[in-house]
Amino acid sequence: MLILGIETATEQVSVAIGGHEGVLAMFQVCRGRRHAETLIPAIEFVCKQADIEMSEFGAVAVDIGLGLFTGMRVGLAAAKAIAQALRVPMMGISSLDLLAFPLRQSGREVAAVIDARKGELFFAFYRPVPGGVQRLGEPRCGSVDDLIGELMARGHDRVCVGDGALRYRDQIAAAVNCDFAEQYLAHPSAAPLVQLAHARALREEWVNPWEIQPLYLRAPDAQINWSTRQSATKGGV
Amino acid sequence: MNVSESTVVLGIETSCDETAAALVMGGHDVLSSVVSTQVDLHAQYGGVVPEIASRAHLDLLNPVVARAIVEAGVEPERIDAVACTIGPGLVGALLVGVSAAKALALTWHVPFVGVNHMEAHLYAAFLEDRSLEMPLVVLLVSGGHTMLIEMRGHGSYRLLGQTIDDAAGEAFDKVARFLGLGYPGGPAIDQEATRGDPTAIAFPRAMLNDGLDFSFSGLKTSVVNYVRKNPDVSAADVAASFQAAVVDVLVTKARRAAVAVGARGLVLGGGVAANSLLRERFVAAGEADSIPVFIPSRAMCTDNAAMIAAVGWHRLGSDGPTPLDVGALPNLRLAFDD
Numbered sequence: 168m169l170i171l172g173i174e175t176a177t178e179q180v181s182v183a184i185g186g187h188e189g190v191l192a193m194f195q196v197c198r199g200r201r202h203a204e205t206l207i208p209a210i211e212f213v214c215k216q217a218d219i220e221m222s223e224f225g226a227v228a229v230d231i232g233l234g235l236f237t238g239m240r241v242g243l244a245a246a247k248a249i250a251q252a253l254r255v256p257m258m259g260i261s262s263l264d265l266l267a268f269p270l271r272q273s274g275r276e277v278a279a280v281i282d283a284r285k286g287e288l289f290f291a292f293y294r295p296v297p298g299g300v301q302r303l304g305e306p307r308c309g310s311v312d313d314l315i316g317e318l319m320a321r322g323h324d325r326v327c328v329g330d331g332a333l334r335y336r337d338q339i340a341a342a343v344n345c346d347f348a349e350q351y352l353a354h355p356s357a358a359p360l361v362q363l364a365h366a367r368a369l370r371e372e373w374v375n376p377w378e379i380q381p382l383y384l385r386a387p388d389a390q391i392n393w394s395t396r397q398s399a400t401k402g403g404v
Numbered sequence: 405m406n407v408s409e410s411t412v413v414l415g416i417e418t419s420c421d422e423t424a425a426a427l428v429m430g431g432h433d434v435l436s437s438v439v440s441t442q443v444d445l446h447a448q449y450g451g452v453v454p455e456i457a458s459r460a461h462l463d464l465l466n467p468v469v470a471r472a473i474v475e476a477g478v479e480p481e482r483i484d485a486v487a488c489t490i491g492p493g494l495v496g497a498l499l500v501g502v503s504a505a506k507a508l509a510l511t512w513h514v515p516f517v518g519v520n521h522m523e524a525h526l527y528a529a530f531l532e533d534r535s536l537e538m539p540l541v542v543l544l545v546s547g548g549h550t551m552l553i554e555m556r557g558h559g560s561y562r563l564l565g566q567t568i569d570d571a572a573g574e575a576f577d578k579v580a581r582f583l584g585l586g587y588p589g590g591p592a593i594d595q596e597a598t599r600g601d602p603t604a605i606a607f608p609r610a611m612l613n614d615g616l617d618f619s620f621s622g623l624k625t626s627v628v629n630y631v632r633k634n635p636d637v638s639a640a641d642v643a644a645s646f647q648a649a650v651v652d653v654l655v656t657k658a659r660r661a662a663v664a665v666g667a668r669g670l671v672l673g674g675g676v677a678a679n680s681l682l683r684e685r686f687v688a689a690g691e692a693d694s695i696p697v698f699i700p701s702r703a704m705c706t707d708n709a710a711m712i713a714a715v716g717w718h719r720l721g722s723d724g725p726t727p728l729d730v731g732a733l734p735n736l737r738l739a740f741d742d
């Protein structure tokens with residue numbers, strides 16, 4: 168089965184086509200135009216170069232976050248629309264899982280860390296298991312100090328991966344003993360996305376497009392600020 | 405590109421707080437029009453919250469598109485093009501619709517057409533009355549806009565006047581919030597005004613005898629000052645008098661514009677066009693001036709995707725498909741002739 172993978176959860180746009188042989192084609196760019204401008208032409212390009220028609224896809228896989236909301240929704244909206252138009256199922260996979268998966272052979276625990284902006288990070292911990300990685304506990308949203316606190320508490324030799332880890336590399340390295348994955352692994356990619364999705368497809372672990380739910384882990388600002396804003400504007404127009 | 409009476413366009417609209425999809429044939433025959441409003445999600449905040457709107461569009465768009473196709477009674481293969489609002493609007497909200505619409509067009513191998521939301525409001529009237537003759541004067545009044553536009557032909561517009569500060573719909577929202585009437589303000593004031601006396605308070609009619617531009621921020625301030633000085637005033641009287649002042653200005657200027665350009669028709673559009681008094685006074689003005697007046701149904705005045713599909717059909721015919729590398733254009737303006 169051919170799977171289209173779409174990934175836009177960080178500043179990178181990534182599209183891949185996967186089959187039982189693995190990754191057949193991919194496109195990846197983390198600078199230049201914005202997600203909405205890049206994504207659909209990228210899908211068109213990858214299909215054309217791989218000589219694959221859209222109608223050949225048996226499933227659509229998408230990164231459901233955590234990540235930057237606006238860009239993430241560009242990928243989700245496109246992926247859901249394609250799956251709906253093709254009448255095929257979907258797989259939603261977390262961006263933190265996508266960061267950790269390429270480090271499954273590192274033999275160490277992995278800290279996957281995404282830059283959430285506004286001084287915050289999304290992070291989760293993984294341990295290698297045969298054929299992949301297993302997440303330890305729930306993903307969190309917190310400051311770099313929260314991350315360092317967790318790293319210290321866990322106390323293992325560890326490799327950190329992700330744009331969040333690189334952004335705060337000096338601060339983290341000064342506090343705890345750990346390695347950092349290569350820069351080219353710093354964004355979740357559609358390559359591990361289609362690999363993981365293919366394994367799920369074999370187990371028929373898929374959902375309908377309307378069942379795909381993004382991970383936000385942060386309430387809209389309006390809900391956070393509502394109580395303060397309400398008292399500030401009371402009686403005003 | 406060739407479009408015909410049998411060309412079916414899927415329209416998609418996600419620029420603000422309505423998630424909408426529609427199928428329109430030949431640029432005017434509405435096969436289906438589905439609108440899912442998020443108004444309840446935003447009501448407690450007294451206005452549209454962009455992040456909440458974007459999240460809701462993502463959840464709602466697939467089912468809304470699916471329903472529009474089912475209600476039209478056609479197979480998806482019958483869709484010849486996908487049109488979607490690319491601006492103006494909230495950027496995060498627009499991006500959900502634009503991304504999905506381009507993805508559908510790519511998957512179905514049909515053209516994509518990016519549509520200007522303001523132009524779509526101008527076309528709403530043509531969905532219900534094809535006999536309209538140009539030039540037309542369109543009064544476009546919504547939460548974001550107050551404009552008088554001369555429509556000289558398809559795709560040919562001239563801006564006659566616009567608000568220099570608040571939009572009319574914004575004034576309704578702010579006054580409704582001040583009076584504690586809730587959100588959205590338009591329907592709330594419309595409702596409250598039915599129990600009040602529109603002549604009770606003489607609120608100012610800003611710039612009434614002065615050109616075709618509008619100003620509503622002074623009126624809002626007058627309402628606030630009046631209520632602070634007269635705390636026992638009935639909210640119904642304030643609502644009725646405020647509404648009368650807004651409608652007075654809108655109707656007076658629309659009539660003047662119609663005379664100035666020798667319009668063959670006067671058309672109302674935008675969310676505020678749902679206001680009962682405005683509709684009533686517009687019809688009366690047309691009778692008094694012997695000029696044909698057309699007021700779209702409330703469903704076509706407020707945001708919907710049928711108007712997007714209608715413009716999509718016209719623009720596909722005149723300009724061809726929009727490239728798939730277009731993004732959302734939150735500050736997109738209507739292109740005027742001069």
Ligand SMILES: [Zn+2]
Pocket residue numbers: 521525546674675706707
């Ligand atoms: Zn509108």
